[in-house]
Amino acid sequence: MFKIFPGFDLVQRMHNAKHSKRFDPRTWQKKTFGFLAVAAVFLTLWFLPTESFGMDGLTLVQQRIIAIFVYATMMWVMELIPAWATSVSIMGFLLLFASNSGIKWLCNPDEVGMLLNYKQIMASFADPVIMLFIGGFILAIATTKAGLDVHLAKVLITPFGKKSENILLGFMLVTALFSMFISNTATTAMMLTFLTPVFKQLPEAGKGRIAMALSIPVAANIGGLGTPIGTPPNTIALKYLNDPEGMNLGIGFGQWMLFMVPLVIVMIIFAWWLLKTMFPFTQKTIELKIEGEMKRGRDTRIIIVTLAITILLWMLDALTGINTYTVAFIPFAVFAMFGIITRYDLEEINWSVLWMVAGGFALGYAMNGSGLAALFVRAIPFGNFSPVLIVILSGLLCYGLSNLISHSATAALLMPILVVVCTAMGDKLTAIGGTSTVLIGVAIASSCAMILPISTPPNALAYATNLVPQKEMIKTGIIIGIVGIALGYLVLFAASSLHII
DSSP: OGGGSTTHHHHHHHHHHHHHHHTOHHHHHHHHHHHHHHHHHHHHHHHSOGGGGOOTTOOHHHHHHHHHHHHHHHHHHHTSSOHHHHHHHHHHHHHHHSBTTSOGGGOOHHHHOSOBOHHHHHGGGGOHHHHHHHHHHHHHHHHHHTTHHHHHHHHHHGGGOSBHHHHHHHHHHHHHHHHTTSOHHHHHHHHHHHHHHHHHHSOTTSSHHHHHHHHHHHHHHHHGGGSTTSSHHHHHHHHHHHOTTTTOOOOOHHHHHHHHHHHHHHHHHHHHHHHHHHSOOSSOBOOOOOOOOOOOSHHHHHHHHHHHHHHHHHHTHHHHOOOHHHHHHHHHHHHHHTTSSOHHHHTTSOHHHHHHHHHHHHHHHHHHHTTHHHHHHHHSOGGGSOHHHHHHHHHHHHHHHHTTSOHHHHHHHHHHHHHHHHHHHGGGGGGGTOHHHHHHHHHHHHHTOOSSTTTOHHHHHHHHTTOSOHHHHHHHHHHHHHHHHHHHHHHHHHHHHTTOO
16 A cells, blocks of 8 residues: 555565565575474374363364464464465465364364354454454545645644754654554655655764654654554454453543553653654754645545544544444545545555454454363463563563564464453453553554564664664664553553543
8 A cells, every 4th residue: 555655665675675585595495494393383283182282172173273373373473474374374274174164074063073153254354443444544545645644744844843853853743643544654654755855964974864764663653552543453452352242341442542642642752852862963953845735626625524524433432322443434435435545546455464464363263263262261270370470471472572573463463362361360450450451551562662673664664764773773672662661551550540441
């Protein structure tokens, strides 16, 4: 979906670099060993006697799901194939070997145990959360086609004047705002393009260039926390928290923003202070000029009105009774009816993210639908675990993994496990704010993971400008990450105490 955004050339360069690395002979050698290791572990778990797992009543279907889960974990962590491809393969394995539409001689329920419903596995791609993603993508495409994003950037940054430090803050706040509703990658590409003339004005010997270049990915990563559609881990957490057949907490779009937007603002101000302190400007003023104009006409007026109504309905979902997922369909329907979004625009939707998330949902359904989750609860004494320990371990594990692999993959991997753990712990989690603290905490930890160029696409884009030394990115990322996670858990605990969630 990035072709229509200013700065697409940066995104293209990032993808080209990944592509060339993928076909490097040394990469292929590592991947060959990786595939062999995954195959060995997968087949061992698949064919082990069920008694070996130490869980009474484990069926062959449940054993296969354990093998598929471990396969998914290894593939996502080792990144042998793209994350979305791993998700698609998960759904393929589940349909063929664990569903009521699987291979006949391998899926006899009398021999292998209760099978999954194939319709439910396929429905993972039509989950309401996926529709929420699509609604967000459609809004982003429409606003960009109309030039509304460029116009907003001009209007919002102008009040910050010409002082270098103030412009830095302005870009961070605008980037954070955009990344709440637009892909973090697209937002970063666009804002770095706007900064190109600024980089030319700043002296090469000074550190101001580093501050400016780093500010965009930092703000994009942080800003994604502000709304349920800001980043995939948010929507994955919301899916499990709001599942009618699960926790059914009914956390709405406005409710999420009520406690997350203040966190984003505090983190942005801290990050701004950190960047201007670590990388002080030698040039105190900057002449800023953003190129591009908003298109005038009927389509732009429709987009502005629809955008305003959509955001308003998202904020007032508790009052109107229209849930977040249904509201996401409004812009899609309106823009399609008026011809603002065409079939060619649909090709710009980031389908790989949707498949990535759907595979994680299918894995979660498999664990619950097969009874494997309940079996884990009975077999492992989660109720004896310390709530504080669970929060610390889940946050650190997510933070560590998210710095090395896809944030979406990390969330898709950890959320189903944590749901099982939290369910088994029951009321013990009340002391730390409940299950929502654990799951939303994982989403916060993933967004705070930004120490390496490979940690997030925004980091990779900023690194591609050749203005950010990796050691500076690591130092900044570690400080912001630690402070962000600590602040995030404090906000979640406060929100729970005030009964906001």
